[in-house]
Amino acid sequence: MSSHKTPDEPVTADLEREVRELRAALKASQDELREVRSTATGSKPIPMPKESIDTARMEQTIAERSREVRVKQEALEQANSELRDLTENLDKIVRRRTQALVESEEQLRRSNDELKRLNQMKREFVSIAAHELRTPLTSMVGYLELMAEGRFGVIGEKMQRPMMSVRRNAQRLRRLVEEMLDVSRIEGDHMVLKRTRCDLRELGAAVVQELLPLAETKGQRIVSDLQGCPEIDADADKIHQVICNLVSNAIRYGASGGTIEVRVDRAPSEKYSGSWSRVRVCDDGPGIETENLDAIFEPFSDINPAKHHTSGGPAAAGLGLYIARGLVELHEGIITVKSEPGVHTEFAVLLPGI
Ligand SMILES: Nc1ncnc2c1ncn2[C@@H]1O[C@H](COP(=O)(O)OP(=O)(O)O)[C@@H](O)[C@H]1O
Ligand SMILES: [Mg+2]
Numbered sequence: 001m002s003s004h005k006t007p008d009e010p011v012t013a014d015l016e017r018e019v020r021e022l023r024a025a026l027k028a029s030q031d032e033l034r035e036v037r038s039t040a041t042g043s044k045p046i047p048m049p050k051e052s053i054d055t056a057r058m059e060q061t062i063a064e065r066s067r068e069v070r071v072k073q074e075a076l077e078q079a080n081s082e083l084r085d086l087t088e089n090l091d092k093i094v095r096r097r098t099q100a101l102v103e104s105e106e107q108l109r110r111s112n113d114e115l116k117r118l119n120q121m122k123r124e125f126v127s128i129a130a131h132e133l134r135t136p137l138t139s140m141v142g143y144l145e146l147m148a149e150g151r152f153g154v155i156g157e158k159m160q161r162p163m164m165s166v167r168r169n170a171q172r173l174r175r176l177v178e179e180m181l182d183v184s185r186i187e188g189d190h191m192v193l194k195r196t197r198c199d200l201r202e203l204g205a206a207v208v209q210e211l212l213p214l215a216e217t218k219g220q221r222i223v224s225d226l227q228g229c230p231e232i233d234a235d236a237d238k239i240h241q242v243i244c245n246l247v248s249n250a251i252r253y254g255a256s257g258g259t260i261e262v263r264v265d266r267a268p269s270e271k272y273s274g275s276w277s278r279v280r281v282c283d284d285g286p287g288i289e290t291e292n293l294d295a296i297f298e299p300f301s302d303i304n305p306a307k308h309h310t311s312g313g314p315a316a317a318g319l320g321l322y323i324a325r326g327l328v329e330l331h332e333g334i335i336t337v338k339s340e341p342g343v344h345t346e347f348a349v350l351l352p353g354i
Contacts, residue, residue: 029069200232230277
């Protein structure tokens with residue numbers, strides 16, 4: 001009997017097979033007994049010659065057979081009872097596990113609710129903090145600009161460097177606050193788009209012109225190729241912001257002395273059904289490993305350990321691509337990235353044409 005097996009093993013099948021065998025053996029013995037009995041009572045013709053009938057032996061055989069039947073019957077009962085115990089045991093285990101499952105589901109639901117609540121609190125906190133910081137910062141940055149221009153008197157040589165540093169950091173803080181506000185607007189569904197007819201070529205050209213001086217500080221070239229493309233119904237400032245982020249990333253993470261390409265065209269219809277305007281930004285920097293391609297669109301993504309040593313523009317918080325994706329999706333568009341580390345990295349933004 002396999003009652004030593006753990007309840008999880010298929011002991012029931014073993015036992016059932018054993019019981020079936022025992023039943024067959026019992027039936028065979030009963031048949032045999034019936035045969036012997038009918039032979040003894042003469043209800044059937046006696047198959048052996050008359051002279052060989054020995055009543056005493058016959059009775060002894062019957063007694064032996066009866067004993068065998070009893071033994072087998074007991075074994076059968078024993079097997080049946082073990083089977084019953086096992087079934088009960090299994091039932092208990094199933095009931096216990098079902099209960100545990102229900103409890104962990106409940107726990108999961110509670111943790112999920114708690115996470116949602118914390119997430120909501122985080123959003124509110126970010127939104128309130130960003131709003132509260134914006135006004136004093138705007139005033140500080142304004143005054144710092146005026147001071148730097150010498151409106152409040154000439155800044156002595158000794159003051160020049162600290163002044164520059166304070167100004168740079170105040171600007172950086174203001175940018176971070178603006179990004180935090182964008183994140184809370186996107187996440188809270190409060191971002192309002194001021195849509196007008198726009199041409200992606202104009203937006204691309206404006207960004208290139210704006211960021212060319214920054215690229216030159218790293219000895220980079222920006223090559224633009226602006227082809228005809230469908231007009232889009234978009235918030236020009238927001239799309240400008242998206243392209244700006246992609247080009248400034250290409251400057252920041254691209255190789256010094258490298259080339260950045262900004263291309264605008266109509267997305268190929270064999271690949272994208274419908275009419276799409278497309279802008280692609282490509283650089284020849286170290287690129288992004290395949291396993292990080294999704295992570296870079298997450299907030300505060302910091303997959304690049306060398307990030308803090310990269311040059312080109314002010315330090316960034318890792319919110320740019322998260323905001324870019326949010327803005328593109330608000331325009332029913334698509335943002336993609338492909339990268340061959342060490343060779344090139346290309347970000348593409350597709351926006352539906354009018
Ligand atoms: N052109 C690029 N080449 C290599 N890595 C990039 C590029 N653009 C973005 N990344 C990676 O994606 C991360 C997220 O980008 P982003 O959201 O714009 O944040 P950041 O504020 O760091 O620029 C960056 O920290 C960088 O590691
Ligand atoms: Mg960025």
